[in-house]
Amino acid sequence: MNTRSLRSASTDTDTIQPAHLFKARVKENIKVSGRFYILKATPETGFFVPAPLPGQFFMLGLDRRKDPLLKRPFCYFRVRDGALEILYRIVGKATFLMRELREGDRVEVLGPLGNPYPLPGWGKHKKPLVVAGGVGIASVFPLLEALKGKAVLFYGGRSRDELVLTDELQGMTSELHLASDDGSAGFKGAVTDVLADYFKDKKKSDFIIYACGPNGMLKAVCGMGLRGYISSEEKMACGIGVCLGCAIKTRSGFKRTCKEGPVFDMDEVVFE
Amino acid sequence: MNTRSLRSASTDTDTIQPAHLFKARVKENIKVSGRFYILKATPETGFFVPAPLPGQFFMLGLDRRKDPLLKRPFCYFRVRDGALEILYRIVGKATFLMRELREGDRVEVLGPLGNPYPLPGWGKHKKPLVVAGGVGIASVFPLLEALKGKAVLFYGGRSRDELVLTDELQGMTSELHLASDDGSAGFKGAVTDVLADYFKDKKKSDFIIYACGPNGMLKAVCGMGLRGYISSEEKMACGIGVCLGCAIKTRSGFKRTCKEGPVFDMDEVVFE
Amino acid sequence: MRSSLNKKNLEVKIGGMRLKNPIMTASGTAGYGEELSAFYDISRLGAIVLKGISLKPWQGNPPPRITETPCGMINSIGLQNVGLKTFLKEKLPFVKKKSDVPVIANILGNTTGEYAKLARSLDGEVEGIEINVSCPNVKKGGMAFGLDKKAFGKLVGRVRGDIKKSVMIVKLSPGAQDIAEFALAAQEEGADAVSLINTIPAMAIDINTRRPLIKNVIGGLSGPAIKPIALRMVYQAARAVKIPVIGMGGITTGQDAVEFILAGATAVAVGTATFINPSAPLEVLEGIEAYMSIHGVKGVAELIGGAVTGCS
Amino acid sequence: MRSSLNKKNLEVKIGGMRLKNPIMTASGTAGYGEELSAFYDISRLGAIVLKGISLKPWQGNPPPRITETPCGMINSIGLQNVGLKTFLKEKLPFVKKKSDVPVIANILGNTTGEYAKLARSLDGEVEGIEINVSCPNVKKGGMAFGLDKKAFGKLVGRVRGDIKKSVMIVKLSPGAQDIAEFALAAQEEGADAVSLINTIPAMAIDINTRRPLIKNVIGGLSGPAIKPIALRMVYQAARAVKIPVIGMGGITTGQDAVEFILAGATAVAVGTATFINPSAPLEVLEGIEAYMSIHGVKGVAELIGGAVTGCS
Numbered sequence A, B: 001m002n003t004r005s006l007r008s009a010s011t012d013t014d015t016i017q018p019a020h021l022f023k024a025r026v027k028e029n030i031k032v033s034g035r036f037y038i039l040k041a042t043p044e045t046g047f048f049v050p051a052p053l054p055g056q057f058f059m060l061g062l063d064r065r066k067d068p069l070l071k072r073p074f075c076y077f078r079v080r081d082g083a084l085e086i087l088y089r090i091v092g093k094a095t096f097l098m099r100e101l102r103e104g105d106r107v108e109v110l111g112p113l114g115n116p117y118p119l120p121g122w123g124k125h126k127k128p129l130v131v132a133g134g135v136g137i138a139s140v141f142p143l144l145e146a147l148k149g150k151a152v153l154f155y156g157g158r159s160r161d162e163l164v165l166t167d168e169l170q171g172m173t174s175e176l177h178l179a180s181d182d183g184s185a186g187f188k189g190a191v192t193d194v195l196a197d198y199f200k201d202k203k204k205s206d207f208i209i210y211a212c213g214p215n216g217m218l219k220a221v222c223g224m225g226l227r228g229y230i231s232s233e234e235k236m237a238c239g240i241g242v243c244l245g246c247a248i249k250t251r252s253g254f255k256r257t258c259k260e261g262p263v264f265d266m267d268e269v270v271f272e
Numbered sequence C, D: 001m002r003s004s005l006n007k008k009n010l011e012v013k014i015g016g017m018r019l020k021n022p023i024m025t026a027s028g029t030a031g032y033g034e035e036l037s038a039f040y041d042i043s044r045l046g047a048i049v050l051k052g053i054s055l056k057p058w059q060g061n062p063p064p065r066i067t068e069t070p071c072g073m074i075n076s077i078g079l080q081n082v083g084l085k086t087f088l089k090e091k092l093p094f095v096k097k098k099s100d101v102p103v104i105a106n107i108l109g110n111t112t113g114e115y116a117k118l119a120r121s122l123d124g125e126v127e128g129i130e131i132n133v134s135c136p137n138v139k140k141g142g143m144a145f146g147l148d149k150k151a152f153g154k155l156v157g158r159v160r161g162d163i164k165k166s167v168m169i170v171k172l173s174p175g176a177q178d179i180a181e182f183a184l185a186a187q188e189e190g191a192d193a194v195s196l197i198n199t200i201p202a203m204a205i206d207i208n209t210r211r212p213l214i215k216n217v218i219g220g221l222s223g224p225a226i227k228p229i230a231l232r233m234v235y236q237a238a239r240a241v242k243i244p245v246i247g248m249g250g251i252t253t254g255q256d257a258v259e260f261i262l263a264g265a266t267a268v269a270v271g272t273a274t275f276i277n278p279s280a281p282l283e284v285l286e287g288i289e290a291y292m293s294i295h296g297v298k299g300v301a302e303l304i305g306g307a308v309t310g311c312s
């Protein structure tokens, strides 16, 4: 089956070492724009075991206070100068409190967790095409780095404010297509419309797609007859596969986003 | 009755204005010694309504997170340079977290609450005698200031480490008697032993006593046939008299520590 | 000002009682209104529910009476109260003077007869009478009635006859195995409304002294910790009955209150939150108004029972 | 090293099962031991309780299945599990290979017959069988048995006959009006131990979409929020029965565990805390050891039921 052949071209997930729970010290916590922030935290051990891969995620806990109770999942965004960086958007209880973290504060991190994006087999001559919606950009950021500037990026958000790091992204991609709901940056409308337009004169099978963003966007991307991977978001309790809370519907029944995902083959996921 | 006459010489508590809930910014949070810290926080309004009096207390909340849920009671210790100062000892959940407060953090404060120490009628020629155990020193600190150096202070704690601000206290009292459980400062033993010794050659009715400290100490002081006031500690939920959680047994039934107290006439309280 | 630009109808009805908004105090968390009126104008509430009273004054349980737990607290006040006589002579006149909104008395007896006598004496004196059959902190009466369906039905039926002018509310026990059954029984016996939930029996131990942190060993759990349980029970009760449901249990914000209203509550009560902030009921009210503004909701009535749960 | 200087006896007995310490995983929070064994040596536990299984594989409930609440979480997994066959063929061998401590299977059926069949197939294959009659997340079976005393007694009695070699544990429902009654009924029908509490039915609503945050509308509340309720029920159950009680509900620290043991639990299970920290059960164990060192307690047995509650 094709799915399997794509998978086999990928990083072998069986060799990924178990994740670790570690404490980290906040180095910086800066506002990027609008409701987007970057948190930088250095593991107290000084290193990561194992090194995170694009598409993986970490569970982040503010402290051991019981409200919020559970850790929250955040994509591996990047590591710089020994610090783990997380790009996050304020949406609720935990992210609101994250904003208040300051240099020297301690956080507790579990990870890296989950399966990374399978990289295209380099001999295969498939053009990588990345689609990101909203904070989904965090997930594909290290992927773009791994793809070494070869990818075309389609990036959509609510407004200019919510399209972050665009200058940097420009330099990391072969083409950058922006879209915003209010038209304040790039195309006015859904990023998937830009994508559909892009394929008007192209052969879909020449491409391999990577997508991360809200469910609506993922559903649209998966409905376009393309091949590739999506990274899905589902609420998580444990992040390590023991609670079965993060179930996502697939052709072969419910799968755990944290363990069998968060990266799934586009063909696998069933959207309702 | 004598009780009433003592009371009537005191500040008229009926004229005390209602307390207020206010936000304050942490200015400093410093370790004094051992498990003792001083928190300084400036009300965002810049002032207190009404001005706190010796013996009153504030309810302090770290933030609106729900764990810890309730505010905690702390004595009015002093106000300096517009900042409310609280002398606190790390004992559990909330005080442990208080230790982590840093400049700029916001806290929520309700108060001043409760009844102050009635000051002795100045014409009465009663010598004020103050007994403090442990963190009870916070409560009597502003009282000593109000007594303008005239009071004799008996101050007991576990060890030298737990007897704080002794230099300052020296200057605020006519006599300072220290006691510690381990003998590392002052008399080795209970502060009430020092007090009993003091009265060996004195007429008890020449004195008016003020005491604040652990229940065991208060019970001992109340059993010595002296006249005066104690400030009692009971767990509190609301601090304003609506929950009835802080009941303390008195000769006339249960009374609310937060509303009828925390300062009670020594004769009133029934220890079990 | 906002309300004049964007007029919202916050009014709700509980039996014959019109509340200008759906926010009440929860019994036992607002005293008799005296202390709170130093913090805000209690006339801004939809209704004021007073501390439970009994025929004779009760001295309550020995301390310690309260302890904090994760996101909650346990209390065992034991219904310390001034008794009916002082209530009528001193407490009620005060709260009536301080406010012009409906006053609801909360009553608790050891026997059906005591409940009946309390009800008769209060009928017409207060706008509403809340029958507390769910207090976990008194030995006799209280919860016994709330957990025995026969005794419950009999009590409600009997007291119903004694309440002719006031609105009759029955406060249900969360200990009931099937809350809908009790809500239905209250409706059948003629109650005008049910309120829920009271505190949930709970315990905490000081591991250093090995003694319970509540002198009476078991007390009642309240606060945000119980909110998800309370919300479920309000949902179940509201689906079972036609009479209004008053929801409570861990409400600290307007969002919490909206959840209860969507689950089927006509009005909500704010309890433990008042201990953190005396003006919590007003903050909750403002939160509901803000929610209505954002979502273009014109009247609270539109929200009652509005949770979309059909399709599961 | 500390343990050699200051030898402590952590051993406890549940029926014929010897646990080297009183810490278990709570069913459904440790999978089948596979994932956790990547984090720590699961042989350090007193016993491993596995995710509930049914005769046939169940796909579980549709998402969203979990939501956080104040100091707690609601889940509605709906017993997604691989079924008895795969359990015996794949899951059980793995956990037995990875550890040398007692393994406890947790079973759930739609009918008495299904429970009996599961029990027969597992008898002797695992050290303990925990009969789950308290799952709030499955339509049939589950909680129905846990709340109907007759059906409960019959089920326990029937399944008792099918468990000859393993230790039989009955997991009680916190929905029971009188938990002591059910604990007693389990004892009378021959259960070797009871465990409690399972999650408490609860609900949360997304006020923006007006939909329940759990697709199945009602799920089960777990975590620190329910600890005071769980502790009270363990206390009540332990006073009612002679068989060992396994306590759970919101345990996140050694202190919490000591509270349960003082309330009468012989062993404790760590559930939701594992989601915050995979090694939580070991941290709890270390916390108990530290407590014993500080208080000069030589054996866990000294602590069981040691709360001083007589004098109230």
Ligand SMILES: Cc1cc2nc3c(=O)[nH]c(=O)nc-3n(C[C@H](O)[C@H](O)[C@H](O)COP(=O)(O)OP(=O)(O)OC[C@H]3O[C@@H](n4cnc5c(N)ncnc54)[C@H](O)[C@@H]3O)c2cc1C
Residues within 6 Å of the ligand: A057, A068, A072, A073, A074, A075, A076, A086, A087, A088, A089, A090, A091, A092, A093, A094, A095, A096, A135, A138, A139, A232, A233, A234, A235, A236, A262, D068
């Ligand atoms: C694998 C994975 C990777 C993620 N990576 C990132 C990232 O890099 N940066 C980032 O900002 N966010 C990321 N998220 C989403 C992030 O986990 C949520 O925003 C966060 O948990 C919200 O916590 P909160 O307490 O602030 O919000 P809550 O108060 O819990 O909820 C606020 C709102 O957010 C929704 N929400 C909560 N949790 C999730 C979730 N897990 N997925 C989707 N919606 C949710 C709620 O339904 C609600 O509408 C990721 C999620 C997953 C599953």
Ligand SMILES: Cc1cc2nc3c(=O)[nH]c(=O)nc-3n(C[C@H](O)[C@H](O)[C@H](O)COP(=O)(O)OP(=O)(O)OC[C@H]3O[C@@H](n4cnc5c(N)ncnc54)[C@H](O)[C@@H]3O)c2cc1C
Residues within 6 Å of the ligand: B057, B068, B072, B073, B074, B075, B076, B086, B087, B088, B089, B090, B091, B092, B093, B094, B095, B096, B135, B138, B139, B232, B233, B234, B235, B236, B262, C068
């Ligand atoms: C009127 C009044 C004034 C006070 N003034 C001060 C002060 O100026 N400085 C100061 O450090 N402390 C003061 N206290 C005590 C202080 O309120 C408690 O130390 C604090 O609430 C403990 O909170 P926690 O969450 O850290 O401890 P918890 O985790 O709640 O408890 C830890 C331990 O402290 C005990 N404890 C908790 N609350 C109280 C209480 N209210 N009274 C006595 N013991 C308690 C508990 O039983 C337990 O043993 C005062 C208490 C009262 C009633």
Ligand SMILES: Cc1cc2nc3c(=O)[nH]c(=O)nc-3n(C[C@H](O)[C@H](O)[C@H](O)COP(=O)(O)O)c2cc1C
Residues within 6 Å of the ligand: B243, B244, B245, C026, C027, C028, C029, C051, C052, C053, C075, C077, C079, C106, C132, C135, C171, C196, C197, C198, C199, C221, C222, C223, C224, C226, C248, C249, C250, C251, C269, C270, C271, C272, C273
């Ligand atoms: C300290 C305290 C005292 C209470 N007293 C009463 C009472 O007298 N009568 C009553 O019906 N309920 C009483 N309750 C229960 C509350 O009215 C309410 O039902 C419960 O606390 C849940 O709401 P909450 O979580 O918002 O506090 C009391 C609750 C607390 C915390």
Ligand SMILES: Cc1cc2nc3c(=O)[nH]c(=O)nc-3n(C[C@H](O)[C@H](O)[C@H](O)COP(=O)(O)O)c2cc1C
Residues within 6 Å of the ligand: A243, A244, A245, D026, D027, D028, D029, D051, D052, D053, D075, D077, D079, D106, D132, D135, D171, D196, D197, D198, D199, D221, D222, D223, D224, D226, D248, D249, D250, D251, D269, D270, D271, D272, D273
């Ligand atoms: C996600 C989840 C799944 C659960 N699955 C089961 C189960 O399969 N069988 C069972 O008996 N209990 C199950 N439980 C209940 C737990 O075993 C435990 O009784 C409950 O969660 C209380 O403990 P805690 O607060 O430590 O989590 C589950 C709990 C959670 C949170």
Ligand code: FES
Residues within 6 Å of the ligand: A235, A236, A237, A238, A239, A240, A241, A242, A243, A244, A245, A246, A247, A256, A257, A258, A259
């Ligand atoms: S989050 Fe627990 S199994 Fe995925």
Ligand code: FES
Residues within 6 Å of the ligand: B235, B236, B237, B238, B239, B240, B241, B242, B243, B244, B245, B246, B247, B256, B257, B258, B259
């Ligand atoms: S603390 Fe609530 S009445 Fe005193």
